[in-house]
Amino acid sequence: MADIYGSDEPGPRNGGDAMRRVLARIGLFFLVVWGAATLNFFLPRIAPGDPVRQRLFRMTVQGGYTQQGVEEMVAAYQEQFGLDQPLWLQYLRYLGDVAQLDFGYSLTLFPTKALDIIMVALPWTIGLLTVTTLLSFLLGTLFGALLAWRKSPRGLNILAGPLLALSAIPYYMLGLVLVYVFGVILKWFPLSGGYASGTLPSLNLDFLLDVVWHSILPGASIVLATLGFWALGMRGMMVTTEGEDYMVFAEMRGLPDRTIFTSYGVRNAILPQFTSLALSLGHIVSGALLVEVIFTYPGVGSLLFTAIQESDYFVIYGIVFMVVLSIALATLMVDLVYPLLDPRIRVGGQS
Amino acid sequence: MTEPQEAEVVSRERAALVRAVTPWQRIKGVIVYCLRTPMLVAGVLLLLALFAIGWVGPLFVDTGLADPTSAPPDLPPSRDYPLGTDDQGRNLLAVAVVGLPLTLRVGLIAGAVALGIGTLLGILAGYLGGVVDAIIRGLADILLTVPTLVVLVTIAASIKQVISVEIMALVVASLAWMWPTRTIRSQVLTLRERAYIQVAKMSGRRTSGVVFFELLPNLLPYIAASFVTSTAAAILASVGLEALGLGPQNEPTLGMTIYWAIRFDALIRGLWWWWLMPIVLIVALFIALFLTSAGLDAIANPRVYRGRNKRRRTSQPPAGATL
Numbered sequence: 001m002a003d004i005y006g007s008d009e010p011g012p013r014n015g016g017d018a019m020r021r022v023l024a025r026i027g028l029f030f031l032v033v034w035g036a037a038t039l040n041f042f043l044p045r046i047a048p049g050d051p052v053r054q055r056l057f058r059m060t061v062q063g064g065y066t067q068q069g070v071e072e073m074v075a076a077y078q079e080q081f082g083l084d085q086p087l088w089l090q091y092l093r094y095l096g097d098v099a100q101l102d103f104g105y106s107l108t109l110f111p112t113k114a115l116d117i118i119m120v121a122l123p124w125t126i127g128l129l130t131v132t133t134l135l136s137f138l139l140g141t142l143f144g145a146l147l148a149w150r151k152s153p154r155g156l157n158i159l160a161g162p163l164l165a166l167s168a169i170p171y172y173m174l175g176l177v178l179v180y181v182f183g184v185i186l187k188w189f190p191l192s193g194g195y196a197s198g199t200l201p202s203l204n205l206d207f208l209l210d211v212v213w214h215s216i217l218p219g220a221s222i223v224l225a226t227l228g229f230w231a232l233g234m235r236g237m238m239v240t241t242e243g244e245d246y247m248v249f250a251e252m253r254g255l256p257d258r259t260i261f262t263s264y265g266v267r268n269a270i271l272p273q274f275t276s277l278a279l280s281l282g283h284i285v286s287g288a289l290l291v292e293v294i295f296t297y298p299g300v301g302s303l304l305f306t307a308i309q310e311s312d313y314f315v316i317y318g319i320v321f322m323v324v325l326s327i328a329l330a331t332l333m334v335d336l337v338y339p340l341l342d343p344r345i346r347v348g349g350q351s
Numbered sequence: 352m353t354e355p356q357e358a359e360v361v362s363r364e365r366a367a368l369v370r371a372v373t374p375w376q377r378i379k380g381v382i383v384y385c386l387r388t389p390m391l392v393a394g395v396l397l398l399l400a401l402f403a404i405g406w407v408g409p410l411f412v413d414t415g416l417a418d419p420t421s422a423p424p425d426l427p428p429s430r431d432y433p434l435g436t437d438d439q440g441r442n443l444l445a446v447a448v449v450g451l452p453l454t455l456r457v458g459l460i461a462g463a464v465a466l467g468i469g470t471l472l473g474i475l476a477g478y479l480g481g482v483v484d485a486i487i488r489g490l491a492d493i494l495l496t497v498p499t500l501v502v503l504v505t506i507a508a509s510i511k512q513v514i515s516v517e518i519m520a521l522v523v524a525s526l527a528w529m530w531p532t533r534t535i536r537s538q539v540l541t542l543r544e545r546a547y548i549q550v551a552k553m554s555g556r557r558t559s560g561v562v563f564f565e566l567l568p569n570l571l572p573y574i575a576a577s578f579v580t581s582t583a584a585a586i587l588a589s590v591g592l593e594a595l596g597l598g599p600q601n602e603p604t605l606g607m608t609i610y611w612a613i614r615f616d617a618l619i620r621g622l623w624w625w626w627l628m629p630i631v632l633i634v635a636l637f638i639a640l641f642l643t644s645a646g647l648d649a650i651a652n653p654r655v656y657r658g659r660n661k662r663r664r665t666s667q668p669p670a671g672a673t674l
Contacts, residue, residue, distance in 0.1 A: 032496060039502065043509045165641075169634045170587060172594065176609075176626055179618055283498065290594055293613060308508055308596050309614075316508050323501045331496050 022336065029332045036324040037098045040317040041091055103318030107311070114318040117303065122322070125299035128215055129288060130281070132222040137277050139223070140230025145266050147231060148238030151257055160231070167228025172290035175221035179294060182217060189217045218295040222288050226280075233276060237269035244268070275338060282330025384650065391646025397639035401632070405452030416445035417603050428624050435624035437608075438615045443628050446603045451632055453516055453604040457589045460520035461527060462582030468524070469531025469581070470574060474562060476532070477539025488536070491529040499526040500588055507597035515599050523588045530584070531577045538573045542566060576647040583640040590633060605629040 085093070097104070103114040146152045147160055166174065182188045195210045241247065242265065250260045292301030300319055307315040386392060416422060419439035426436040434443035476487040506522050507514060514522075542548060543566075551565045592598060593606025594613065612618070612626040 028493065032493060035493075036497070036502070040505060043505055165638055169637045170591065172591075173630045173634060176618065176630060180623055184618065184621060184623075290591060293595070294618070304504065305595060308504075308511075311508075311511075313508070317505060320501050320505045323498055327498050328496065 025332065025335055029328050032328045033325055034095075036321055036328075037095060038091075040098075040321055041094050044313060045087070098321065101322075103321065104314040106315050107313065114312075114314040117315060118300065118318050118322060121298060121300045121303040124297065125292065125301065128219060128292075128297065128299065129222070129283075131215075132219045132288075133226070133277070133280050133283075135219075136223045136226040137230055137273070137280070140227040141234045141266075141270065141273050143227065144231035144234025144236075145238050145261070145269065147235045148242060149261060149265065150242065163228040163231055165228075166225055167232070169225065170290070171221050171225030171288060172294055174225050175218060175291045175294045178217050178221050190214050214295075215297075218288070218291050218297050221291055230273065230276075234269065234273055237272060238265060241265050241269040275334060278330060278334040278337075282327040282334075388646040388649050390642045391650070394639050394642030394644075394646055397635060398643060401451060401636055401639060402455065404448060404632075405455065408448030412442075412445050412448050414445055414449050416442035417449040421445075425622060434628050435622075437611065437625050438617070438622070439611070441603065443608075443624065446608055447628050447632060450603045450605045450608055450629070451636075453602055454586060454590065454606065454633075454636075457516055457520045457523065457604065458582045458586035460517065461523040461585035461589065462578055464521065464524035465527035465581045465585065466531050466574065466578050468528035469577065470535050470570070472528065472532045473535025474539055474566065474570075477536040478543060478558075478562065478566070484536075487532065491532045494526065495529050495533075497526075500591055502526060503588060503592055504595065504597065507592050511597060511600075514597070516602055516604070519589055519592070519599060520585070523585045523592075527581055527585055527588065531581055534573060534577050535570060538570055539566065542569055572647070572650060576644060576650075579640055579644040579647055583637065583644065586633075586636065586640070605633055 101115055103118075106112050106114050106117055143156075143159075143163075146156055183190065190213065195207065195214055247260065247264055250264045255264075289301030289304055291297070292299045293305045296302055300323075304316065304319050306312075307319070419441055422432060422436040422440050422442045424436060424438050424440045426432050428435045432442055432444065434447060436442055437446070472487050472491075476484040503522060503526060506525070507519075510518070510522075548561060548565050551561045556565075589598070589604075590606035590609070593604055594609045596610050596614070598604055598607045598610065600607070606629070608629040609626060612622070612629075617623075617625040
């Protein structure tokens, strides 16, 4: 993606050129979002047997209207969902709706809008994933830096292997094991849910503590499984930094180890980590769909799981669109902000 | 007096060196070289062991027992049912023997298709350059910014009724060709300028001849490394989709086994043997693929290997992200 922003062609970088690239990058953002919306529109229509229509039909049948006027019911639904119009008109109307984040009605909870359901689930997911991503970033980066640091205790390297292995497996697998060991056998943590059943979400301390209590296991499985990624990346950068002359010079000046480590080593090695962090933050909406499913955490993942089971297509497509949108926004911001942070990219381009 | 003698000695040594490399010695050299990367050896051995479960298993276990209601439900591991049975009365040992090869098949088909597309596009882009390159690279770059697994959810949800192992593989492959394309393209770009390619071109060889006989053989190490990576990514994607319930509904793949276990609350009901089997197999599979690809990578690019993490990291999200 950086390829597109920092173009390959060498040449004078004047203000107009930068402006052109920024506009091209924003254009790309809209292209991606439009592509996702278009995919959501046409996929069910070219799929065998148009699942949305089938679902609507089944719903009318299940509704007990089998005896009389099934056709009229379907027609009524089709009108309600705009399925009786020519395709291009449907498409334009759909694009207009999506631009306002209107994904239509949920098929299972009919009068409720798909967006409203998604909006209830979204804060849970964003909360969990923001905290775990930041935590994993901090711990992993520190651990990676220590792994490369010559003066760290030797025993540290023993931990590198297991962490590598953990980062190679999908993290819902880890979640299953954690929930069994700490939830079912030891009973230290709650098995499922985002808060104790019977309580209503509200903004008081007790409830917040309860939420944190319920988030520990799903959070731990995400942190453990992503730690290795951050550690590996940081170690790679730190090894290169260690070989730099200024590190030797800092040591010869007799600076304390702690200063050399933080101000000379970590500080110079950490920049690419921030890029990855920004990109991962884009994934907070979709970050751990299956972890949520395993813990029946009331976020987007669990919502998607039930929506798939009940063939609630408008909710599924709504979630997919929101995820694509948030990730596209995050990469857009990274690409626009990064050249301001790192002048080398602004001047040199990517080649 | 001494100068020509020295030159002669050098040229004789050189000739000896050239003569010394017989095909057998070359193969031996490759084997010795591979043994120097223990990761590759361990990974390949583990992979072979996993494949063996699918090959040898059916000789000892009746695969028909992987169908529902072929055994009493919810039995813990015992002498008769070494891995227990699930809620629908499948013998989980038989499920392992049937399901692991199915999962491997999804991964291998998807990996091969993705790699095929990627190699073709990569060679086209890298070798032809110009507009073709710009279009292919642009498309790959745009699709790389899209969260593939979530888009796969849309596709799979829309064709849920008709999904089979092969269709599953094609769905996954449809969004897995971008990394191979990029890898192959960048290799073609460096190979294109090599002298032997230039010589082949100038000697009037047709483009197809240059591509198939000069370019492709030299791309093989990278293609092999890409194949393992894209197979691993495909398995990750397919298992994730299946665990969400979007897999072949009537096939006992490992991902579908996890889905049924989640669906029927195996966790809370304490039926640990139900989900443990697929997890152990999948984790073993991922570790095997990870070791193999790391080992192959070290062989394919010995020089850039150390700096690899640095370069990849800015664009590739953490493994397993989005699920």
